[in-house]
Amino acid sequence: MVADVLAVVDLGSTDANFVTQAEQFAHARNARLTIAVAAPVSTLEFSLASASGYPLTNELARYAKDKKTALAGQFATIGRPVHFCCYEGEIAELGKMLSARASVGDLTLVGPPGAYGNRKFRSRVLGDLALFSGRPVLAVPPLGAADRFDHIVVGWNGSREAARVLNDALPLLESHARIDIVSVSPGGSPSALDPISEHLTRLGYAPTQHALNGADATSDLLLRFVDQLQAQLLAVGAFAHSRFEEIVLGGVTRDLVEGASVPVLFSH
Known part of the structure; x- marks a missing residue:
């Protein structure tokens, strides 16, 4: 039985198909879908922002919230509940945070490389989820996954x-x-x-x-x-x-x- 599905996206604008596929996948199994919106930044960018006093984390949090709002509007028309959570920070730290979130679910979905604005983030977080969440990870290709x-x-x-x-x-x-x-x-x-x-x-x-x-x-x-x-x-x-x-x-x-x-x- 699969009751809780987590799908991971970033701030990119090319994940519409993956997000739709994730909702269909969860709905076919009567599972709750949570979409984790991640706002990743490289260690170098984070360090430079910290050194200059620039509030980069606050900016990333705002971007993640805006993406969450846009996705929520997209799903409001289908009449099925979708839940959201937001994370922002260095890519390595996001891997840890998302792994912790995935550990309290049944399955995590990660989209194809083209569904992400930051492909380095996708590769790193998929690896971290697979190795450290204690839960299975499904890498979804561009054509999606079967409902059954x-x-x-x-x-x-x-x-x-x-x-x-x-x-x-x-x-x-x-x-x-x-x-x-x-x-x-x-x-x-x-x-x-x-x-x-x-x-x-x-x-x-x-x-x-x-x-x-x-x-x-x-x-x-x-x-x-x-x-x-x-x-x-x-x-x-x-x-x-x-x-x-x-x-x-x-x-x-x-x-x-x-x-x-x-x-x-x-x-x-």
């Missing part, structure tokens, strides 16, 4: 992250949904997927196992496979590594964040 998911591909490697994303994906699926479990490894064998397939079978699904290998990047193999099967959703664990005392997304996860043409569900 009847067909899903799950990337599986036996890790904690893979187990988490599969568990988080199940409440989003129809009871009769087709599930394709796929591993990506040189010389991989579908038999390695037997244990998780048996578990899904006991839950009432009829999973199909696949082992992919090739010279292309893992993200490319997964996306090509999803396209070939015409699946509606790709679910993968969000992996991370430490760099310069900062936790950042791993390469495969980062590629999927930036380049997927289908909805991708991330969990960590």
